[in-house]
Amino acid sequence: xxxxxxxxxxxxxxxxxxxxxxxxxxxxxxxxxxxxxxxxxxxxxxxxxxxxxxxxxxxxxxxxxxxxxxxxxxxxxxxxxxxxxxxxxxxxxxxxxxxxxxxxxxxxxxxxxxxxxxxxxxxxxxxxxxxxxxxxxxxxxxxxxxxxxxxxxxxxxxxxxxxxxxxxxxxxxxxxxxxxxxxxxxxxxxxxxxxxxxxxxxxxxxxxxxxxxxxxxxxxxxxxxxxxxxxxxxxxxxxxxxxxxxxxxxxxxxxxxxxxxxxxxxxxxxxxxxxxxxxxxxxxxxxxxxxxxxxxxxxxxxxxxxxxxxxxxxxxxxxxxxxxxxxxxxxxxxxxxxxxxxxxxxx
Numbered sequence: 001x002x003x004x005x006x007x008x009x010x011x012x013x014x015x016x017x018x019x020x021x022x023x024x025x026x027x028x029x030x031x032x033x034x035x036x037x038x039x040x041x042x043x044x045x046x047x048x049x050x051x052x053x054x055x056x057x058x059x060x061x062x063x064x065x066x067x068x069x070x071x072x073x074x075x076x077x078x079x080x081x082x083x084x085x086x087x088x089x090x091x092x093x094x095x096x097x098x099x100x101x102x103x104x105x106x107x108x109x110x111x112x113x114x115x116x117x118x119x120x121x122x123x124x125x126x127x128x129x130x131x132x133x134x135x136x137x138x139x140x141x142x143x144x145x146x147x148x149x150x151x152x153x154x155x156x157x158x159x160x161x162x163x164x165x166x167x168x169x170x171x172x173x174x175x176x177x178x179x180x181x182x183x184x185x186x187x188x189x190x191x192x193x194x195x196x197x198x199x200x201x202x203x204x205x206x207x208x209x210x211x212x213x214x215x216x217x218x219x220x221x222x223x224x225x226x227x228x229x230x231x232x233x234x235x236x237x238x239x240x241x242x243x244x245x246x247x248x249x250x251x252x253x254x255x256x257x258x259x260x261x262x263x264x265x266x267x268x269x270x271x272x273x274x275x276x277x278x279x280x281x282x283x284x285x286x287x288x289x290x291x292x293x294x295x296x297x298x299x300x301x302x303x304x305x306x307x308x309x310x311x312x313x314x315x316x317x318x319x320x321x322x323x324x325x326x327x328x329x330x331x332x333x334x335x336x337x338x339x340x341x342x343x344x345x346x347x
Contacts, residue, residue, distance in 0.1 A: 115307060208230050
């Protein structure tokens, strides 16, 4: 019987375990030696972490850099989102906001064969947001004129308070600047053969056209002047109303004199040519905001030497503050047959 040497047995077992296990052996009664062993893995070497203030500083700095980067990204994304929303809204307004034109009419003159006093009947386009007419412009183009007109509407300074008893045959300041040249304008009574008149001295524009009082002031009769434009040539600078009695000393006696910078109604008689248009509400209210339930008529006129001739073209371009442009090309007929003629849409 060959006994295994303890040393060789240990070496064989150790080699079979690739050096990863350890063994022990002991002597047993009745045998030379019997090897016993227990197998267990060797403990792996321990790894130690880096510790200290430097590591803590690096850790905090990493968190701060990440936080700042996240804040910049969030802020940038919010700004881009807001701008994209605004761009989208503006783009939608540019496409949808506008007006639909039903017709364009013009007053016809048989004698001169000219057309003027244009009436544009329109309403809000379907799907359009309400339009502020104070920021709605009408551009007029023809062979003789190219002008942009804005809304002519009563403002806060529409009424001018005047002392009626001070108006005599001498010039008296009205305390207002109708022609907007920086100097207050004057008003006076002028004697006529039968009927007296009132005139205004507009410092830079000159003397206004005569406004008839309907009677001689010294006769003490009733004076009733309905709203009448204050004009110099074709230019209009406001309107005046007078009611009451005349006196024996060429003065107004207990009269009411109302001077307006802008007439109280939309009418060609009070409308300054080319630079302004006025809005006559056909359906709706006169709040100067055009919404989907309303229909309005815009009045615009040209000067006499810019009136439309027979066979000539004219174009109206309407633009709101942020909406789309609306164009209407009209043509005057070759023959004048009506007092009022439709020039758009063409037959």
